[in-house]
Amino acid sequence: MSLDLVSPDDLQALSVTLQLAALTTVLLILLGTPLAWWLARTQSRWRAIIEAVVALPLVLPPTVLGFYLLLMMGPNGPLADFSLAFTFGGLVLGSMVYSLPFVVQPLRDSFAAVGEQPLEAAACLGAGPLDRFRSVVLPLARPGYVTAAVLGFAHTLGEFGVVLMIGGNIPGETRVLSIAVYEHVEVLDYARAHLLSAGLLLLSFALLLMVYASGFGRRVTP
Amino acid sequence: METRLRKGDFDLRLAFEAPETGFTAVFGASGCGKTTLLRVIAGLEPGAQGRVSIGGETWMGDGIFLPTHRRMVGYVFQQPSLFVHLNVADNLAFGMRRRHALGIGPTFDHVVDLLGLQAMLQRRVPGLSGGERQRVAIAQALLSNPRLLLMDEPLAALDQGSRLVLLPYLEALQRALDIPVLYVSHALDEVARLTDFMLLLRDGRLLARGPVNDLLTRLDLPLAHGGEAEAVIQARVAVRDAPDHLSELVFSGGRLWVPRVALATGTAVRLRILARDVSLAQQPLFGSSILNSFPVVVSGLADDGPAQVMVRLSAGDAMLLTRVTRRSQRALSITPGSRLYAQVKSVALLA
Numbered sequence: 001m002s003l004d005l006v007s008p009d010d011l012q013a014l015s016v017t018l019q020l021a022a023l024t025t026v027l028l029i030l031l032g033t034p035l036a037w038w039l040a041r042t043q044s045r046w047r048a049i050i051e052a053v054v055a056l057p058l059v060l061p062p063t064v065l066g067f068y069l070l071l072m073m074g075p076n077g078p079l080a081d082f083s084l085a086f087t088f089g090g091l092v093l094g095s096m097v098y099s100l101p102f103v104v105q106p107l108r109d110s111f112a113a114v115g116e117q118p119l120e121a122a123a124c125l126g127a128g129p130l131d132r133f134r135s136v137v138l139p140l141a142r143p144g145y146v147t148a149a150v151l152g153f154a155h156t157l158g159e160f161g162v163v164l165m166i167g168g169n170i171p172g173e174t175r176v177l178s179i180a181v182y183e184h185v186e187v188l189d190y191a192r193a194h195l196l197s198a199g200l201l202l203l204s205f206a207l208l209l210m211v212y213a214s215g216f217g218r219r220v221t222p
Numbered sequence: 223m224e225t226r227l228r229k230g231d232f233d234l235r236l237a238f239e240a241p242e243t244g245f246t247a248v249f250g251a252s253g254c255g256k257t258t259l260l261r262v263i264a265g266l267e268p269g270a271q272g273r274v275s276i277g278g279e280t281w282m283g284d285g286i287f288l289p290t291h292r293r294m295v296g297y298v299f300q301q302p303s304l305f306v307h308l309n310v311a312d313n314l315a316f317g318m319r320r321r322h323a324l325g326i327g328p329t330f331d332h333v334v335d336l337l338g339l340q341a342m343l344q345r346r347v348p349g350l351s352g353g354e355r356q357r358v359a360i361a362q363a364l365l366s367n368p369r370l371l372l373m374d375e376p377l378a379a380l381d382q383g384s385r386l387v388l389l390p391y392l393e394a395l396q397r398a399l400d401i402p403v404l405y406v407s408h409a410l411d412e413v414a415r416l417t418d419f420m421l422l423l424r425d426g427r428l429l430a431r432g433p434v435n436d437l438l439t440r441l442d443l444p445l446a447h448g449g450e451a452e453a454v455i456q457a458r459v460a461v462r463d464a465p466d467h468l469s470e471l472v473f474s475g476g477r478l479w480v481p482r483v484a485l486a487t488g489t490a491v492r493l494r495i496l497a498r499d500v501s502l503a504q505q506p507l508f509g510s511s512i513l514n515s516f517p518v519v520v521s522g523l524a525d526d527g528p529a530q531v532m533v534r535l536s537a538g539d540a541m542l543l544t545r546v547t548r549r550s551q552r553a554l555s556i557t558p559g560s561r562l563y564a565q566v567k568s569v570a571l572l573a
Contacts, residue, residue: 117303120266123290124297125317125366131291135316139307 010196012172013180020088020176021156024095028103028152029145031096036107037133058101066165069094073166086168091176094162102151110144111137150211154204234258234426240404240419242277245396247413247434248406249445250423256406257300259423260372263404264297265290276370276402294321296363296371300378302355304347310358311343317366328364336398337361337391353384357391364399371403377412392416410445414438414454414494415572439534439541441524446532446543451497454572455540459489475537476516480569492572497532499567500544504554506563514566518542520558523551531556535564 039051057065071077073085073093084090114137122132138145160178167174169183177196184193234255240246248256262270265281265288273283281288296317304313318330334340337357342350350358356376363371376392377385389412396403396416407413413420413434420437422429422445430437435454438445445451457473462483464470469483471491478493485491506515521541522534531551535542542564546556554562 117299117301118305120264120290121297121299121303121305122316123266124264124295125362126291126320127316128289128291131320136305140305 006195007192009171009175010177010180010192013175013177013196014199016088016172016174017157017176017178020091020095020159021153023092024099024156025103025149025152027092028096028099029107029149032100032103032107032148036104037111037137039104039108040111054104055101057098062098062159062161063165065098066094066162069097069162070166085166086170086174088173091163091167091174094166095156095159098159098162099152099155102155103148106144106147106151107141110141110147113144114140146214147211150207154207157200157204234262236423236426236428237272238421238428238431240402240421240431242402243400244419245403245405245417247417247420248404248423249408249410249413249420250429252408254423255426256408256423257374258426260297260374260404260406263370264295264372265293279369294367294369296366296368298356298360298363298371298373298376300375302352302359302379304350304355304358304362306347309344309346310339310350313347313358314339314343314362314365317362321367328367330365333361333364336364336394351384352380353388356380356384356388360391360395364395369401371399371401372406373403374406375408377409378407389415410438410450410452411494414452415492435541439543441522441532441534446497446524446534447526449498451532451543451545453495453497453540453542455493455495455542457491457493459483459485459487459491462487473537474539475518478514478516478566478569480571483571494570494572495542495566496568496570497543497545499569500535500542501565501567502533502535502544502546502550502554502556502562503565504562507565510565512565512567514569515563518562518564520556520560520562522558523556535562537564 035050035054039047039054069090070085073079073082073090079093082089084093118136118140119132122136127135158178159176160182163174163176163179167176167179169175169179177200181193181196181200184190184196236255236259248259250256258267261267262272263274263281270282274281275283276294280286281293304310305316308316314330314334334343337360339358339361342354342358347355347358356379360373360376377388380388393416405412405417417434419432420434421431422437422443424444430440430443437443438451439453440446455473455475457471457478459469460472460477461470462485464479464482467482468479469481471478471480471493473493483491502518503515506517516537518535518537520533521536524532524534526532526545530545530547533544533546533551533556535544544564546554550556554560556562
């Protein structure tokens, strides 16, 4: 393989993919934090239902997910006014749904592992609710955040079905790596497909290795 | 304070006032509501009703429910709960930083000194032993400048060795603190050593409150009927270096000799005398190996099983307990008002 195998189109797909994964991860961490906090601590009977909804993307075929997202974004859907279909913004929304459990579940588990006692102790020492979250929960839940970020990012990198349904294949906008690989294979350009696939494989492996080898994935135990 | 709280099938109903300073024991069997009481005071039980006010400041009641972080309370949990992501110094500073502006609390150096923490300030929490953690937790609570310190069986989770190391620190605290302390315990020896006043709980209700020795020797309360029935008396070192390597102590009912103490003459001491170490005689004993004997008046009798009675004795202002058989009771015709001599086989110096 030589360097000219990497076409400008593929580089663009790589760039779109990385931007999509980064933005999705950041947004999911921000929005997933309150959701995971609620799931970790609530006694509400809604909890089981919300847990199931959060876990759905783990088991649903991405095409099913994409199909319903497409309907929602379509001219008669509730999200029609935002004209998200076949745009980068739409892809971000779809990726957030698709990767939701990969971010929310590690956060929820790490919040649950913090337990009640450090929070009560902090309250007795004069820390209010936000202060407790910032100075006790965040540092203790850090392994959960690292796991959530890496899993969310890596999972979004590999997205295919949802993109196919709602993003299409617009270069520079919605054409991501997995779609590019699919295209190369369709026209029997195995060398290019191989290069992108191997790159994605190595990148994903490196990310996961980082989590597990650094010990971040393990909990700080008292 | 008074409070009501229902939690499952547990029902806590209490009303009491406790002294403004000093250690007050909250004593009772497991499950009687001791810990729940502390949690209500700290604001950690959202379902609690009633009223909690500390030195004229209302924390709960009159439509007020101050959240925990707004109550100036120090809480030492049974399981030492330090922040594992911070080192010892940062743990100590946690509450101090947040409440520093609110009043003049004890200084960092003073508290560190009181609990002997100088050498471990830079250490990390996972490397500390249970006893060390509890000392740090106590210091952490004190440095948050509380108006009331709650201690929930701080020694219960420790092994016997660590308990013995920590007790002297608690005694030092007892002498140094000028805030009220509620000290939960179900160990009578801790209560006798550390506290002056006691709230006796049973099944979520207050059974009795009063000075520790009054409750220990009240024949209508369960404390005077266990195998560990005991009395605590206040005494003073009269002669430290008495002959034969003894020290002479005086209390309001007489004098006692104990193996030489390491305390200066004039020091106030607390003595514990178990009911089983006291016997009665009609005359002062001669020709006995028992050294300590003094006149007493019987101030009460209560059944203690089919063969025995528990006898409450006054010696000056001090109260003692002893258990005698009914046969001895008849032989010595022990009734309220009888004048007898107590022989004390063993006296434990508490502090």
